[in-house]
Amino acid sequence: MEYLLAFVVGGLFCVVGQLLFDLTSWTPGHVLTAFTVAGGLLGGVGWYDKLIEFAGAGASLPISSFGNALVNGAMSEAAANGVIGVLTGMFELTSTGVTAAIIFGFLAAVVFSPRG
Amino acid sequence: MSRNLKEKFQLSAKEYQDMVQQKKPRPPLLKNMVVAFVSGGLICLLGQLVLNFFIGMGFTTQEASNPTVAFFIFLGALATGLGVFDKIAHHTGAGTAIPVTGFANSITSAALEFKREGFVAGVGSKMFLLAGSVIVFGVMTALVIGLISAVI
Numbered sequence: 001m002e003y004l005l006a007f008v009v010g011g012l013f014c015v016v017g018q019l020l021f022d023l024t025s026w027t028p029g030h031v032l033t034a035f036t037v038a039g040g041l042l043g044g045v046g047w048y049d050k051l052i053e054f055a056g057a058g059a060s061l062p063i064s065s066f067g068n069a070l071v072n073g074a075m076s077e078a079a080a081n082g083v084i085g086v087l088t089g090m091f092e093l094t095s096t097g098v099t100a101a102i103i104f105g106f107l108a109a110v111v112f113s114p115r116g
Numbered sequence: 117m118s119r120n121l122k123e124k125f126q127l128s129a130k131e132y133q134d135m136v137q138q139k140k141p142r143p144p145l146l147k148n149m150v151v152a153f154v155s156g157g158l159i160c161l162l163g164q165l166v167l168n169f170f171i172g173m174g175f176t177t178q179e180a181s182n183p184t185v186a187f188f189i190f191l192g193a194l195a196t197g198l199g200v201f202d203k204i205a206h207h208t209g210a211g212t213a214i215p216v217t218g219f220a221n222s223i224t225s226a227a228l229e230f231k232r233e234g235f236v237a238g239v240g241s242k243m244f245l246l247a248g249s250v251i252v253f254g255v256m257t258a259l260v261i262g263l264i265s266a267v268i
Contacts, residue, residue: 003164010160010215011153017210018152022143028213032222033249035214040257044265052181057163060181061188061215062156067254074262086262090255093182097216098251100186101223102243104193109227109239112197 002056009051009058032063039064043071069093148209155204155211163188163215185216192220197228222246 013035020031039062042048048068051059059065070090077089091098127135166187170180195201201221205212212218226245230238244251 002168003161006164007157007161010163011157011211013160014152014156014209014211014214015149017156017214018148019145021210021213022145022148028218028222029246029249031210032213032218032247033253036250036254037257040254040261044261055160057167057181057184058157058160060167061160061163061185063214063216063219063250065181065185066216066219066250067257070254070258071261074258075265078262078266083263083266086259086266090258090262096182097185097189097219100189101193101220101247104190104220105223105227105243106239108193108197108224109231109235109243112199112228114228114231 005055006058009055010061011058013058013062013064035062035064036067038067040067040071043068044075066094066097069097151207152209152211152214155208156214157211159188159212159215159217188216189220192217193224196221196224201225219247219250222250 017031017035020026020034021028024030026034039048042051042064048059048065049072052065052068070093073092073094074086074090077085077092079085081088163184167177167180167184170183171177175183192201195204195217201212201217202225205218205221212221223243223246226247227239227243230242230245232238233242
């Protein structure tokens with residue numbers, strides 16, 4: 001059941017993205033940014049975590065979960081340490097993703113050469 | 117040519133735009149949606165498998181999403197480096213762009229594209245050329261919401 005939910009919810013996220021690609025003149029960068037911001041806003045009201053509870057990887061793999069994690073990091077540290085926590089906590093939950101992207105992106109550039 | 121005839125064949129900017137809109141190939145909307153749904157769904161299904169693998173290794177459900185995301189960033193970077201990402205993404209569209217594989221692809225493809233400009237001036241400084249705005253606007257969103265939450 002959890003695999004079906006991950007498939008359906010993750011697929012629906014991508015359908016929304018596809019509609020934005022096809023029906024607007026946004027670049028992929030605009031669409032990914034919009035997803036991140038939307039994930040952050042949904043995270044702010046606590047809905048995104050509920051969606052992750054419901055759909056697992058179906059909600060945690062789309063890029064919107066990056067926005068949600070940034071907001072959660074900022075909010076949980078803000079709750080503990082006040083306004084300064086927004087600065088110190090923001091990347092608490094998302095450091096893995098950003099670190100992995102830098103490391104694997106760099107290593108790929110070392111190992112591979114551009115094509116075309 | 118008489119003035120009259122010339123006017124007859126002249127298109128206003130709006131008429132021209134309408135013609136362009138009519139002739140422009142329309143994306144096959146339904147097909148694209150189905151392909152994005154299936155391919156994106158499959159990535160997330162695979163993600164659930166990886167997530168459960170890490171939970172089996174002793175991570176809590178929340179902790180397990182970090183190594184899962186890292187694994188898919190690895191996959192996205194590898195597929196981009198091998199040159200297969202673009203071939204797949206050509207068919208899958210948002211199905212591979214919306215999951216973190218798309219984030220990894222944007223970073224890796226920029227890093228590779230600017231490799232010829234050197235590792236410092238190219239790879240290092242251009243890596244976030246496309247993905248930078250995801251991080252910047254994600255942070256600004258989190259700043260606003262974080263500040264609001266700190267005040268209330």
